[in-house]
């Protein structure tokens with residue numbers, strides 16, 4: 284797309300993130316609040332984090348593709364200390380979760396959970412994608428998904 | 434599929450091992466200084482002349498710096514592998530077996546780096562020498578590296594319905610063994626109450642679930658089994674070595690607790706080696722993080738998945754307040770990375786060598802002849818080593 288920002292500007296928007304030619308589309312997607320995960324055009328498998336080829340069939344036709352953002356918590360830890368980050372206050376242990384996405388078994392992404400008390404952030408809990416700002420750029424996060432707001 | 438070919442089996446020996454001992458504070462010394470102390474000691478004790486060394490293998494400092502520091506005249510081979518230390522032992526042994534060199538000096542300096550400890554951060558020389566110190570941190574929302582072990586610890590507790598006490602048993606065993614090791618960093622007694630009261634770092638793992646950052650170094654001499662038989666110390670033969678990796682080596686993409694590098698290691702050791710659990714006298718599972726140890730115990734086949742804590746309780750020797758498997762096999766006799774210090778596996782190997790040579794002092798296991806070492810984590814650096822006295 285011609286309206287997308289330059290590589291130089293992209294790196295500026297995500298200081299510290301390990302942006303490469305292989306995952307730049309994922310970060311451009313974040314700027315549009317779109318969570319993109321690489322999917323193989325040949326065999327249909329999803330892969331995270333981004334790789335330049337499909338590890339299953341070696342096709343180089345991999346396309347950054349939107350995921351629903353729905354999944355369940357697979358691992359959950361609570362940081363009592365950690366690196367400084369905007370909006371993160373470790374006085375209440377900060378949750379970090381790996382979410383297994385509904386698109387494919389074993390396809391997981393790691394972020395945090397917002398708007399929930401730590402006692403409710405448990406392995407197996409269903410979640411949905413949300414976005415929050417981190418240093419002026421959108422960051423994918425998760426919210427607990429109850430029957431009411433699923 | 435594991436390959437049973439092992440032409441190197443028992444053809445290469447560890448002829449000697451030395452250590453500076455480890456301390457959980459910021460010694461006013463460089464890595465080169467620490468490594469040099471261990472290297473000079475191991476060269477002397479192994480009974481070789483430095484001019485015989487034609488291979489050098491270590492991570493930092495480089496082989497070239499180590500060679501010039503020690504005044505070693507000529508090399509025909511060097512290697513700078515990544516940690517943990519079975520990388521170094523296996524690479525050096527392969528080079529000897531292939532005829533690239535005959536006598537290899539392997540060294541490893543553990544070093545408190547500036548992004549790890551506050552005291553190291555205050556040392557301007559350490560700030561300069563610490564790689565990546567000024568790199569931006571990726572942020573809190575990651576399961577990479579040590580956070581990944583914490584994530585899988587949460588998964589372990591969830592899948593098997595066990596509590597943090599199971600992790601605590603690993604730490605208690607290491608601490609009790611360290612009490613017998615004058616070179617260990619942490620030697621004071623530790624109870625389960627101490628463990629449960631320790632400062633939480635990333636739930637479910639606390640300070641005592643993680644290896645202790647230390648200064649110190651280990652060094653080894655490797656040569657052919659034939660050459661080693663002429664040297665003063667008893668040769669320790671390398672029966673099998675493996676560096677195991679699974680395809681899914683990003684920590685949060687790892688398939689499950691039952692599919693990662695450890696399974697590759699165990700199956701390969703069984704295929705290549707000559708002895709197994711019933712035949713060993715010493716067991717060294719890695720303990721850089723307590724859940725790694727429980728996984729190693731289970732994957733090695735000592736017990737069923739999820740039963741690692743139960744196994745440790747059943748094999749706990751009340752008289753010595755530590756694990757004695759089947760009443761006789763101790764686990765991490767030096768105190769492991771949790772209490773001797775975070776040596777990235779070199780401590781486990783050096784201790785096994787010393788035990789097999791009868792040089793382990795107060796903690797010597799009488800008549801120890803065979804050791805199984807399952808070192809490294811499980812995502813991308815699981816490793817195994819089988820050593821024996823022939």
Ligand SMILES: [Zn+2]
Nearest residue numbers: 323326337340
């Ligand atoms: Zn494919």
